Amino acid sequence: MTWKTHVVLGAMAGYYAYPSWKGILVGATMALVPDVDKARSKAGKAIWPLSWLVEKGIGHRTLTHSWVILLLPALLISDSSVALAALYGLLSHLLSDAFVGRIQLFWPVRQGWFGVPIPRFLYVIVDRTTLLAATAYILYWGYREGIEAVLGIPLS
Numbered sequence: 001m002t003w004k005t006h007v008v009l010g011a012m013a014g015y016y017a018y019p020s021w022k023g024i025l026v027g028a029t030m031a032l033v034p035d036v037d038k039a040r041s042k043a044g045k046a047i048w049p050l051s052w053l054v055e056k057g058i059g060h061r062t063l064t065h066s067w068v069i070l071l072l073p074a075l076l077i078s079d080s081s082v083a084l085a086a087l088y089g090l091l092s093h094l095l096s097d098a099f100v101g102r103i104q105l106f107w108p109v110r111q112g113w114f115g116v117p118i119p120r121f122l123y124v125i126v127d128r129t130t131l132l133a134a135t136a137y138i139l140y141w142g143y144r145e146g147i148e149a150v151l152g153i154p155l156s
């Protein structure tokens with residue numbers, strides 16, 4: 001999936017885990033993290049040249065798209081609600097990537113690839129449709145529930 005789709009799905013996943021603006025922010029941010037293994041990605045550009053080294057050394061959709069990355073929230077975040085939102089954000093990335101391609105979920109096992117490889121034109125259609133549907137859902141949901149209730153903060 002593209003970074004925009006990952007952000008929207010991560011925001012939804014983060015909110016599901018921790019219904020607040022923090023859950024949305026953490027889920028959306030963590031949904032970008034697995035792509036640090038690609039130098040040209042949003043996350044990869046933030047840590048270049050490390051991302052370039054990971055991409056050339058280990059490969060895209062391997063270590064950072066495996067069970068290993070799912071340990072990150074438990075190791076780095078002490079607040080359990082925030083850690084759960086981070087985990088859900090990461091999971092949204094892995095699942096959505098596996099829906100349009102293959103990830104090495106059981107890295108370093110060479111047979112540990114998981115997912116549905118699809119042609120490029122179908123990838124674009126699925127990505128754009130998912131982005132549009134998820135964005136429409138979020139807008140509807142914010143309108144229905146009220147933005148203050150969704151974010152958990154008074155705006156006036």
Ligand SMILES: [Zn+2]
Nearest residue numbers: 034035065097
């Ligand atoms: Zn990815």
